[in-house]
Amino acid sequence: MRSIIDVPDLSTQEIQALIDTASDIIAHPDDYREACRHKKLATLFFEPSTRTRLSFEAAMYELGGNVLSVTDAASSSASKGESVADTARTVSCYADIIAMRHPKEGAALVAARAASIPVINAGDGGHCHPTQTLADLLTIHREKGAFGGQTIGLCGDLKFGRTVHSLINALSRYEGMRFVLISPAELKLPSYIKKDVLRSKGIPYEQTTSLEEAMPQLDVLYMTRVQRERFFNEEDYLRLKDSYILDLPKLRNARKDLIIMHPLPRVNEISTEVDPDPRACYFKQVLYGKYMRMALIMMLLKGA
Ligand code: NCD
Secondary structure (H helix, E strand, O other): OOOEOOHHHOOHHHHHHHHHHHHHHHHOHHHHOOOOOOOEEEEEEOOOOOHHHHHHHHHHHHOOOEEEEEOOHHHOHHHHOOOHHHHHHHHOOOOOEEEEEEOOOOHHHHHHHHOOOOEEEEEEOOOEOHHHHHHHHHHHHHHHOOOOOOEEEEEOOOOOOHHHHHHHHHHOOOOOOEEEEEOOHHHOOOHHHHHHHHHOOOOOEEEEOOHHHHHHHOOEEEEOOOOHHHOOOHHHHHHHOOOOOEOOHHHOOOOOOOEEEOOOOOOOOEOHHHOOOOOEOHHHHHHHHHHHHHHHHHHHHHHO
């Protein structure tokens, strides 16, 4: 039984195979319409989501499969006190694969240990979010042609932003990557990621509070939302929420071939005046997420 809890669960060859499959789906969607016929995906979402849940469900429908869905903890037995492990064991009796989002770090791992079907982590608290990273990787691959030798700016809430954690994990496998970590002092990247991923692999990185100063060197700018739901007090959130707002004047010193990414939802981090700029890739990223989830579901069901 194969589950995907975070990016290290996938080898670099498997990531490339997923990118190749997603690219083939984009080129020949009709070839995949029956790929998961009679299979069921259960989406168990105990935390809000628009893109991730709907893209998993759209992915399964486009593969000819079916979907069972829990969209709200309050409407499931979790509200009666059922454990994640028992829920996973139960859903294993109904479905062939689970995509799960949960507010607690480690919940997907607990589910995977209890389930008898593959579990995909669709976000566990402030920890990680591997399928968003697959969407991000396909975006970078299609927009930049390849991975390697790029300077990646990550901006915003690097402390609680789980998409950032998984993306650094993935990109740090490729040659010549550099990271510029742009955040307020309170929302810096957790030290365990700096130590276990960046320093242990000798990957160069710098930390700054200034988006403007970082801008000219960036090949990729990955903006993130300040994660309100992970804050202990509202005052801190209100003070930090608008730390970075990307607008056209801030892009004046950016490279012509910069790509601007954001896992979405955005709150104020990117002014809508940036949307028509050819460097804005965040809505393409949404679409690529569906193709990568199709590729991942197929891979896991084949191995199941
Ligand atoms: C992200 C998430 O849920 O972590 N969104 C997503 O899945 N596309 C980012 C966020 O909520 O800020």
